[in-house]
Amino acid sequence: MNICVIGTGYVGLVSGTCFSEIGNKVTCIDLDEEKIERLKQGIIPIYEPGLKELVLKNIEEERLHFSTNLAEGMKDAEVVIIAVGTPQAPSGEANLEYVENVAVSIGENLNGYKVIVTKSTVPVGTGQRVKSIISEYSHGKYEFDVASNPEFLREGSAVYDTMNMDRAVIGVESKRAEEVLTKLHEPFNTEVVVTNVETSEMIKYASNAFLATKISFINEIANLSEHFGADVIKVAEGMGLDKRIGKHFLQAGIGYGGSCFPKDTSALIHIGREVGEDLSILKAVEEVNGKQRMRIADKVNEIYPDLEGKKLAVLGLAFKPNTDDMRYAPSIDLIPYFKNKGAEVIAYDPIAYENAAKEIEGLQYSTDLYETIKDSDAVIILTEWDEVKKMDLSKVKELVNEPIIIDGRNIYKLDDMKNSGFYYASIGRPTIK
Ligand SMILES: NC(=O)C1=CN([C@@H]2O[C@H](COP(=O)(O)OP(=O)(O)OC[C@H]3O[C@@H](n4cnc5c(N)ncnc54)[C@H](O)[C@@H]3O)[C@@H](O)[C@H]2O)C=CC1
Numbered sequence: 001m002n003i004c005v006i007g008t009g010y011v012g013l014v015s016g017t018c019f020s021e022i023g024n025k026v027t028c029i030d031l032d033e034e035k036i037e038r039l040k041q042g043i044i045p046i047y048e049p050g051l052k053e054l055v056l057k058n059i060e061e062e063r064l065h066f067s068t069n070l071a072e073g074m075k076d077a078e079v080v081i082i083a084v085g086t087p088q089a090p091s092g093e094a095n096l097e098y099v100e101n102v103a104v105s106i107g108e109n110l111n112g113y114k115v116i117v118t119k120s121t122v123p124v125g126t127g128q129r130v131k132s133i134i135s136e137y138s139h140g141k142y143e144f145d146v147a148s149n150p151e152f153l154r155e156g157s158a159v160y161d162t163m164n165m166d167r168a169v170i171g172v173e174s175k176r177a178e179e180v181l182t183k184l185h186e187p188f189n190t191e192v193v194v195t196n197v198e199t200s201e202m203i204k205y206a207s208n209a210f211l212a213t214k215i216s217f218i219n220e221i222a223n224l225s226e227h228f229g230a231d232v233i234k235v236a237e238g239m240g241l242d243k244r245i246g247k248h249f250l251q252a253g254i255g256y257g258g259s260c261f262p263k264d265t266s267a268l269i270h271i272g273r274e275v276g277e278d279l280s281i282l283k284a285v286e287e288v289n290g291k292q293r294m295r296i297a298d299k300v301n302e303i304y305p306d307l308e309g310k311k312l313a314v315l316g317l318a319f320k321p322n323t324d325d326m327r328y329a330p331s332i333d334l335i336p337y338f339k340n341k342g343a344e345v346i347a348y349d350p351i352a353y354e355n356a357a358k359e360i361e362g363l364q365y366s367t368d369l370y371e372t373i374k375d376s377d378a379v380i381i382l383t384e385w386d387e388v389k390k391m392d393l394s395k396v397k398e399l400v401n402e403p404i405i406i407d408g409r410n411i412y413k414l415d416d417m418k419n420s421g422f423y424y425a426s427i428g429r430p431t432i433k
């Protein structure tokens with residue numbers, strides 16, 4: 001199949017590359033000329049495990065192409081996929097300007113029947129909006145179908161998630177579009193849920209909102225557990241073994257970050273408001289999450305009411321491991337907070353330090369874990385990078401000023417920390433003193 005993917009961000013680049021890997025001819029389009037030039041040379045703008053190898057392989061085998069020319073990409077395409085950003089507008093709703101601009105360009109370049117698929121996360125009803133824009137700008141000259149095919153990949157495991165998807169959701173208005181998109185997904189050997197466009201758009205928001213709800217729920221239980229000496233990791237394990245609950249997304253910590261959960265919960269609340277539905281559960285989810293990252297600050301303040309002259313080693317800048325994405329990362333709030341209170345802060349991250357330096361003014365960082373920790377008065381874990389999980393705690397103890405670890409990601413077992421000589425505070429578990 002010949003496919004044109006518009007937008008080469010996390011979603012467009014990964015799904016375009018994976019569609020080429022399963023045998024399609026894919027042209028990825030972006031407005032950003034420098035990005036496209038670099039992609040043509042196999043230089044990947046984001047850090048995503050396994051992506052570079054797959055891009056290079058498919059360029060080499062001539063299934064994957066990059067261009068800034070939409071007309072060229074669309075010319076022979078049977079499927080055109082919209083994968084541009086839908087960031088949060090100041091009002092909380094999704095900003096659809098990029099999707100609408102792309103719909104105008106698709107309309108102007110339509111040259112025959114195509115299935116126009118929205119993969120970007122968009123409010124329910126956007127498919128119809130895209131359809132009317134394309135009709136207007138193609139002057140009704142050609143037949144086309146609009147469809148919704150939301151993306152469920154996670155950053156940090158995007159290639160794996162796409163090649164091993166749990167399901168594909170296809171929202172269509174015609175049998176013809178259904179056949180094209182079902183065929184496209186056949187090589188993934190996955191369950192395909194076929195619905196109308198609106199249901200498909202709703203499935204995406206509902207999925208992200210539900211996952212965010214699970215996280216805020218377990219974080220509230222964690223905060224409560226701290227008052228009673230209960231251990232939230234065991235609570236989650238005991239709950240999760242019930243198949244109706246499930247064990248995933250019950251890791252308590254400093255709350256969710258990233259480009260999607262914060263903006264998508266906010267967009268869904270806004271969608272509800274517009275039609276007079278008050279999404280009170282989701283509002284509470286946001287409220288809990290907004291406060292959760294500051295639990296770490298409370299735990300540091302408990303040990304050092306005065307941070308003046310203290311050196312803090314912050315481990316992890318990215319919002320989650322295996323990505324260089326800094327969007328809504330806890331470090332963005334916590335590092336300036338500690339610095340404002342007079343602390344000297346040095347941060348470690350194996351990948352995200354350059355992006356972080358753009359977000360956090362005056363950021364001091366190192367890519368050497370033990371160098372970061374040296375002479376610190378407390379080690380604060382914000383991202384559960386493998387390097388941090390595996391660090392040699394006896395070496396850490398020799399290097400630090402004070403053996404104090406404040407762990408926002410619950411990466412160590414309490415039993416291992418009991419006789420370690422560290423003061424170890426984590427989320428939702430008894431503190432070891
Ligand atoms: N990042 C993620 O993990 C996931 C994102 N999504 C959704 O997918 C969509 C895309 O997200 P990301 O890939 O993270 O976005 P991104 O911001 O990383 O990339 C968007 C790309 O689109 C390009 N673009 C914008 N307007 C264009 C136009 N008119 N023509 C051609 N290219 C254009 C930009 O230059 C940029 O390279 C969003 O709606 C997001 O909510 C869904 C699942 C996962």
Ligand SMILES: O=C(O)[C@H]1O[C@H](OP(=O)(O)OP(=O)(O)OC[C@H]2O[C@@H](n3ccc(=O)[nH]c3=O)[C@H](O)[C@@H]2O)[C@H](O)[C@@H](O)[C@@H]1O
Binds near residue numbers: 254319320
């Ligand atoms: O729409 C999207 O963009 C994507 O959003 C999330 O993916 P992502 O944000 O990349 O990463 P997650 O692994 O979901 O983590 C999100 C945040 O939740 C936190 N989290 C996750 C799981 C958990 O149990 N506890 C927890 O605090 C992570 O630390 C991270 O800050 C969803 O998992 C994807 O299915 C979805 O496609």
